[in-house]
Amino acid sequence: MRYGISRRKRSSVRWFLILCAAFTFISWLLLNLRSVDAPHLTTTADGAMLDLPAQLALRELRDAFFSSSAQPPTKSPAKNCATVEEMGKVFEGKILKETRRVRSIIQRHFSINGAPRIRELPPEQFCKHGFVIGKASEAGFGNEMYKILTAAALSIMLGKYPFGDYILYSNLTFTLREVKHLWRQHGCVENYGRHLVMRIDDFEKPAKTNALCGNWRTWPQPIIWYQGTTDAVGAQFFLKNIHPDMRDAATELFGRPESLQWRPNVFGELMSILISPSRDVEEAVNWVLGGGREPDITLHMRMLMNRSIRAAQAALYCLKQATSNLQLGSRPRVVVVSDTPSFVKSIVPNISGFSEVLIFDYELFGGNVSYNTDASKNLDFRVKDWGPAPRWVAFVDFFLASRAKHAVISGAHKRVGTTYAQLIAALAAANSLGENSTSSSFSFLSSFQSNLLAEGLNLQVGWGH
Numbered sequence: 001m002r003y004g005i006s007r008r009k010r011s012s013v014r015w016f017l018i019l020c021a022a023f024t025f026i027s028w029l030l031l032n033l034r035s036v037d038a039p040h041l042t043t044t045a046d047g048a049m050l051d052l053p054a055q056l057a058l059r060e061l062r063d064a065f066f067s068s069s070a071q072p073p074t075k076s077p078a079k080n081c082a083t084v085e086e087m088g089k090v091f092e093g094k095i096l097k098e099t100r101r102v103r104s105i106i107q108r109h110f111s112i113n114g115a116p117r118i119r120e121l122p123p124e125q126f127c128k129h130g131f132v133i134g135k136a137s138e139a140g141f142g143n144e145m146y147k148i149l150t151a152a153a154l155s156i157m158l159g160k161y162p163f164g165d166y167i168l169y170s171n172l173t174f175t176l177r178e179v180k181h182l183w184r185q186h187g188c189v190e191n192y193g194r195h196l197v198m199r200i201d202d203f204e205k206p207a208k209t210n211a212l213c214g215n216w217r218t219w220p221q222p223i224i225w226y227q228g229t230t231d232a233v234g235a236q237f238f239l240k241n242i243h244p245d246m247r248d249a250a251t252e253l254f255g256r257p258e259s260l261q262w263r264p265n266v267f268g269e270l271m272s273i274l275i276s277p278s279r280d281v282e283e284a285v286n287w288v289l290g291g292g293r294e295p296d297i298t299l300h301m302r303m304l305m306n307r308s309i310r311a312a313q314a315a316l317y318c319l320k321q322a323t324s325n326l327q328l329g330s331r332p333r334v335v336v337v338s339d340t341p342s343f344v345k346s347i348v349p350n351i352s353g354f355s356e357v358l359i360f361d362y363e364l365f366g367g368n369v370s371y372n373t374d375a376s377k378n379l380d381f382r383v384k385d386w387g388p389a390p391r392w393v394a395f396v397d398f399f400l401a402s403r404a405k406h407a408v409i410s411g412a413h414k415r416v417g418t419t420y421a422q423l424i425a426a427l428a429a430a431n432s433l434g435e436n437s438t439s440s441s442f443s444f445l446s447s448f449q450s451n452l453l454a455e456g457l458n459l460q461v462g463w464g465h
């Protein structure tokens with residue numbers, strides 16, 4: 001990518017502001033980001049991941065882009081960057097239908113395997129049943145939620161619930177405690193010789209995980225823990241499993257890896273059936289909405305305490321484009337959330353010129369959740385990652401942000417596509433897909449600033465942050 005110094009002023013706007021990559025589909029965001037940026041990455045630490053269908057996706061993306069710019073009706077010069085529309089084009093197609101299909105698979109699965117039914121099984125059948133756990137610790141919200149969603153995607157029952165003060169988990173799930181209790185009550189060990197043992201598969205150790213080579217459907221252990229799956233990728237590894245029935249099961253859920261048109265919003269659909277805000281959190285969300293209509297767009301900025309002007313400009317540009325592309329009319333409602341409160345203060349005046357800005361200022365809110373302090377836990381070491389606000393604020397922001405009806409925009413100072421923003425977009429997209437709607441136009445946009453384009457994501461740590 002070259003930067004013309006002579007044309008600086010005018011093209012700086014273009015280069016600066018950049019590329020808004022439209023990914024209508026969340027479960028593929030990471031894979032595609034990786035592949036698009038793969039040439040910039042010098043590290044081989046994640047080498048094991050590179051042979052994923054992402055390569056195919058990339059090819060498809062390139063084909064779509066080049067074929068659309070290869071025979072231009074006008075004599076426009078060759079471009080180095082795709083526009084939002086061009087990047088998103090390849091994701092169009094069957095998404096709506098696919099998401100509906102997956103929604104009904106998930107509903108069917110839970111009606112058969114959900115806790116209410118399993119709880120009532122006679123001992124003989126109960127003791128034969130298998131469980132998957134998504135264990136929780138004190139990592140960030142996005143990472144923990146992905147652990148649960150991966151477990152849910154894998155077979156679909158949970159262990160200990162994280163964030164219980166702020167999130168309600170649907171009745172469809174078990175706690176490990178209840179499984180233990182029922183196991184004892186039904187005498188699974190005495191009567192059927194089944195010990196409640198757990199098989200752990202560690203996704204974080206690529207040489208050890210059986211995600212690609214094991215036939216998990218035949219594993220005899222009652223509990224499987226697919227450990228360390230902190231992003232959208234863990235569950236999708238099964239698309240590459242060597243056993244056809246594992247692979248087929250994954251394909252049923254995630255779509256055919258070789259075709260981007262078949263990308264259902266799996267994580268969004270899972271979340272919408274599994275989680276909801278606690279009453280306290282919902283009270284705060286409603287306080288922000290003030291009885292007005294639902295927000296149109298969410299802008300999430302992961303700034304890591306930085307107030308990079310470039311990131312702000314890129315995000316503003318992206319927001320303006322989205323507003324005009326979506327034809328939202330005058331003054332759309334825009335939710336702004338960030339890990340860096342001072343950044344929000346600085347960007348709000350620029351946004352409020354053309355939209356109504358909704359932010360959750362926790363210092364002004366006196367609802368019940370405000371009194372729920374995590375003071376006992378010293379989480380200072382997370383401040384750089386999570387921001388200085390009390391932890392519960394992130395839950396209010398999350399559920400507020402996921403109310404957006406049309407688009408979620410992810411902006412960042414040195415990284416893109418945080419797990420937090422992905423999950424917001426996935427849930428918002430699932431929420432916006434009505435029971436009977438015939439079209440869905442939900443967009444997830446990533447705003448890159450010039451540094452990210454020039455240097456790639458070599459400062460990116462992990463997959464999604």
Ligand SMILES: *[C@@H]1O[C@H](CO)[C@@H](O)[C@H](O)[C@H]1NC(C)=O
Pocket residue numbers: 168169170171
């Ligand atoms: C769980 O089920 C009970 C009774 O069926 C219902 O009242 C309650 O709202 C449900 N809770 C959740 C989180 O779905």
Ligand SMILES: *[C@@H]1O[C@H](CO)[C@@H](O)[C@H](O)[C@H]1NC(C)=O
Pocket residue numbers: 305306307308
């Ligand atoms: C913000 O990021 C820019 C670019 O990476 C860097 O030059 C600057 O020092 C950072 N500022 C702060 C306050 O971290």
Ligand SMILES: *[C@@H]1O[C@H](CO)[C@@H](O)[C@H](O)[C@H]1NC(C)=O
Pocket residue numbers: 309312313316349350
């Ligand atoms: C926001 O508006 C102010 C005042 O017009 C301007 O100085 C600043 O550069 C704008 N910020 C961005 C990121 O465009």
Ligand SMILES: *[C@@H]1O[C@H](CO)[C@@H](O)[C@H](O)[C@H]1NC(C)=O
Pocket residue numbers: 279280283368
């Ligand atoms: C807040 O707490 C009070 C006292 O416990 C309770 O009466 C009220 O219903 C709570 N409000 C919400 C929205 O949960």
Ligand SMILES: *[C@@H]1O[C@H](CO)[C@@H](O)[C@H](O)[C@H]1NC(C)=O
Pocket residue numbers: 435436
């Ligand atoms: C969706 O369509 C079905 C069948 O036409 C109807 O019974 C149902 O009420 C509709 N749901 C909504 C939310 O409109």
